[in-house]
Amino acid sequence: MTDHPELHELHRQYSDSQSKYVYFLLAAAGAAMGYALQKLDGLPLSWQAAPGLLAVGCWLISFFCGCKRITWTQSTMYANFALLQMQYGLHPEQPPPHLAHAAMSGVRKAIENNSNSASRYYRSQFWFLALGVAAFIAWRVLDMIRLVPDAP
Known part of the structure; x- marks a missing residue:
């Protein structure tokens, strides 16, 4: 990539954009939960509150997935750093x-597994946030409808 600085810059912008999106979704889930x-405070536990509780549960899972995505991304970067160190003998x-070839092969496999886990959590983070929004809207x-007075 050093021969093509525009590729390095594009990759940096893509990574920054992904990170900002993950943190945006984390903030959205946190604010939505709050x-x-x-809105649920003081309501009796009933079937009528179930969609609201479902929304909070979905947002909690979304928040968890975002945190796990960050963890797996950091693990991927650390493994990539270790691979580069091995390649340069450092x-x-x-x-x-x-044994170097086998060790680097193992690290490459770890990078792939970590990256796949990060991708799964990345997708799940969005979908649980969206599902929470749908449940919250349905609840409201x-x-x-429940509060509409009966027609005369």
């Missing part, structure tokens, strides 16, 4: 030359 919990626990609409 708002929904405020790793603190550099394997002997006859059902509550409005």
Whole structure:
């Protein structure tokens, strides 16, 4: 990539954008949970509150998925750093030359597994946030219908 600085810059912008999106979704889930919990405060536990509780549960899962995504992304970067150290012969626990290929192969496999886990959590974070929004809207609409006075 050093021969193509525009590729490095584009990759940096893409990574920054992904990070900002993950943190935006984390903030949205946190704010939504706080708002929904405020709306649920003082309500008796009933079937009528179930969609609201479902929304909070979905947002909690979304928040968890966002945190796990960050963790797996950091693990991927750390493994990538270790791989580069091994390739340049600079790793603190550099394997002997006859084992280096197997060690680097293992690290590549770890990078792939970590990256796949990060991707799964990335997708789940969004979908649980969206599901929480749908449940919250359904709860508020059902509550409005329940409060409509009977027609004369």
